[in-house]
Amino acid sequence: MKFIVALISIFMATPAALAEPGIDDLGFLEGHWRGGDDFVFEEIWSAPEGGVMTAMARGVSSGEVRVLEYIVLAEENGALIMRFKHFNADYSHWDGEDEPLTLTLTDIDGADATFTADPPTHTVKSIRYWMPDSDTLQVDVAQIEDGEEGGFALVFNRVD
Numbered sequence: 827m828k829f830i831v832a833l834i835s836i837f838m839a840t841p842a843a844l845a846e847p848g849i850d851d852l853g854f855l856e857g858h859w860r861g862g863d864d865f866v867f868e869e870i871w872s873a874p875e876g877g878v879m880t881a882m883a884r885g886v887s888s889g890e891v892r893v894l895e896y897i898v899l900a901e902e903n904g905a906l907i908m909r910f911k912h913f914n915a916d917y918s919h920w921d922g923e924d925e926p927l928t929l930t931l932t933d934i935d936g937a938d939a940t941f942t943a944d945p946p947t948h949t950v951k952s953i954r955y956w957m958p959d960s961d962t963l964q965v966d967v968a969q970i971e972d973g974e975e976g977g978f979a980l981v982f983n984r985v986d
Contacts, residue, residue, distance in 0.1 A: 846904055847906060847931060847934045848877075848901060848906075849874040849877055849878065849879060849899060849900070849901050849906065850874050851934055851939075852874060852879060852899055852906070852931075852934075852939060853873065853874050853879075854936075854937040854957055855871040855879065855881070855899075855955060855963070856871050856872065856873045856874070856879075857870075857871060857984055857985070858870045858984070858985040859871070859963045859982035859983070859984060859985065860982055860983060860985050861980055861981045861982040861983060862885075862980070864887060864888075865885060865886070865887045865892070866885070866886045866887070867883065867884070867885045867886075867980055867982075868883060868884060868982070868985070869881050869882070869883040869895075869897075869963075869965075869982065870882055870883070877900060877901040878898065878899065878900045878901075879898075879899040879900075880896070880897065880898055880899075881895075881896075881897040881899075882894075882895070882896055882897075883895035883896075883897065890915070891915040892915075893912055893913070893914075893920075894912070894913040894914070894915065894917070895910055895911070895912050895913070896910060896911055896913070897909070897910040898910070898926075905930050905931065906930070906931035906941075907928060907929070907930055907931075908928070908929045908930075908931070908941045908953070909926040909927065909928050909929075910926055910927055911926045911927070927943065927949070927950055928943065929941035929942055929943045929950065929952070929953060930942060930943075930944065932952075937956060937957040938954070938955075938956040938957070939954070939955050939956070940952055940953070940954045940955075941953045941954075941955075946970050949969055949970070949971060950967065950968070950969055950970075951968040951969060951970050951975065951977075952967075952968045953965060953966070953967050953968075954966040954968075960984075961983060961984040962981065962982065962983060962984070963981075963982040963984070964979060964980070964981050964982070965979065965980040965981075965982070966978075966979045967979070967980075
């Protein structure tokens with residue numbers, strides 16, 4: 827009986843590998859990423875430090891800035907939270923975005939992380955960042971607009 831109790835206590839213990847993810851687990855995002863042809867989009871991510879990562883992004887089409895974005899990933903109350911806002915070229919925010927969009931990390935497996943809005947916002951349901959290889963970052967955005975689900979994918983290459 828002592829053996830069974832000891833065995834159960836071993837399996838009930840929380841291994842270090844199952845610890846809650848921290849900001850360092852998102853370090854795969856660090857760097858300068860760029861993709862697109864007609865619409866060029868890029869994100870530049872800082873290294874994780876002090877429980878935070880930041881990114882700036884821009885989208886350019888026909889030689890003109892179409893969108894600017896500022897992203898903050900932060901450890902908060904045992905969760906990883908993503909907040910971001912979209913801006914026009916003159917730094918005015920997009921209509922309807924008085925507050926930043928907020929998502930929570932809901933799944934992570936190596937270089938594959940999904941953030942989900944709960945409840946979904948009027949524009950974003952979830953965002954998945956994943957790396958098909960060491961120099962490619964794909965971002966899959968699931969959206970809800972006018973009650974309809976849709977989305978898009980951005981594929982970035984690492985910029986040296």
